[in-house]
Amino acid sequence: MKVFITGGAGYIGSHMALSLLDQGHDVVILDDLSTGSKNLIPSKAIFIEGNISNLDLVNKILTEHKFDAVAHFAGSIQVEESIYDPVKYYQNNTVNTLRFVNLLSKSKTKKLVFSSTAAVYDISKNIIIKENNRLNPLNPYGSSKQMCEKIIQDISKSSELKFFILRYFNVAGADLKMRSGQISENSTHLIKVCVECALQKRKLVEVYGNDYDTQDGTCVRDFIHISDLISGHILALQHLIDGGNSDICNLGYGIGLSVSEVIQKVKDVSGNNFLVKIGNKREGDNPYVVADCNKIKSKYKWQPLHNDIETIIKTSLNWEKSLLV
Template identity: 40%
Template sequence: MAVLVAGGAGYIGSHMVDRLISEGYDVVVADNLSTGHRAAVHPQARFYEGDTRDAHFLDDLFAKEDIDAVIHMDAFSLVPESMKKPLKYFDNNVIGMIVLLEAMKRAGVKYVVFSSTAATYGNPERIPIHEADRKEPINPYGESKLMMEHIMKWVEQADGIHSVALRYFNAAGAKADGSIGEDHHPETHLIPIVLKVAAGQQDQLKIFGDDYDTPDGTNVRDYIHILDLADAHILAMEYLKQGHASDVFNLGSSTGFSNKEILDAARKVTGQEIPAEIAPRRGGDPDTLVADSSKAREVLGWKPKYDNVEDIIKTAWTWKQKHPNGYEDQ
């Protein structure tokens, strides 16, 4: 039996595939390469180029491959873009989920582990955030993922497809050897942009807002290493296969860093000055997002290996130094 990673050519997906293969799983990847990279997919994974909104593509894949679980990482995920193009997000993310679940139902596939997000909480009612806390997204991206979670809940009771939704906080870093990493076009995420400035590819960092309700006025986020995220998916998939009911887990380090603190940490790691200026807010950014991840630790037995943001940034810096222009260099 094989695991299907939908979105396996993306930043998180490619690390997921790498981790699954190193753990001995047989892996199939589906990706339309709209934001992912063919070169990011592990050579031992069987690759199918296509779209999760395409029922024929999925039926064909499920007919050719013996899939027993799906890891669904195939969604658009940029907060600022979603503010400008909400329909693009609802179309790709929500419709993609519906078409995928319908195809899983036809093929008799019973398990799905879904990449959800801390953006489902909006401006949280308390910090750290617990899974049951209020969910009022303040951007279309978070709203689309919350809708996807709701769809999975109703499908479980009607169709017996069991799911785990993993609400990621801020995924960061790269495989330690720098062979795969983050490469978005355009890049909007804080750490890769800071490292672009460190590498001399961009003049300066713009910090979007310093008038938030946080200690230094800049947004606070909870950064988690990408391979720790990947490990949690494997645990969640095995949890479902053991017969447990559907559930939702936060995945974060439970420590918050402000944008200014990330900049300082990156200056330390890279030894570069990294010029920065304060710019206006970009819209859709909650003040603070920090996870309570104790449920994933207790129920899934998840033990993140990276507990230091500088170590996380170091792995992203190794990738940046080895691949200054990302996958274009390959």
């Protein structure tokens, strides 16, 4: 297959490109390098530097190549930033996706895999989240993604566009062959922050609240290894290319680990101690965010292979070490 990847110079998009190329498929990447890096782009991919809002450029790419499908990862992803700069999120995520998907629906490429997030859900109760859970995002990032979902669904109803929306939980870890990983500076992703502390790139990790109604008082999250996340995308692409209907699935493991447990695991795996500061609770943080991933397992036969926090931490640590040299 030939796949058009937006945001392919970023963390998740570059892993998608690597996986497709490893399987002998063709990849064209469009990325404006705002948070991504040329270093993450696989050499065998065709890379075009540009913004998805440049519709002339997108149109040219869609016309010049005969794509089987599009995987749309480009977007802004920091929850905290979205609270003080919501316009950036509604512009780059929602408005740009609206214009991009509108163009796509009128092109010859009518199959779209879209990156969404657990942040679209109403997570007011400590329950494992199914796809039919009520949606009620608590921050502009989540809202911007929920709006994208709605736009994609509505455009699909009025055109031949077929979509597969994947709602990710906490994505972590790095490519097992160390060809890609997280590079973002000032990351807010817990495992990245912890491995940076373990390698003395950061002074401390701050825990946002330790009196939640959870086993040890810290928030509980569902961490999924990037390679398993990508295998879910490959199934979604294949499903659409085989003529399947549009769908929405969670991607997580259905296993909750507390922030304190993860910190301790990073200390154990790295063999290094580091400072932990207990800070205030953050606005909009939910105590318990864990996926029910039975739908993608049963309906699409998704089989996670790296469902193990040690593997996630080891790959993350090794990737971070590789950035030091």
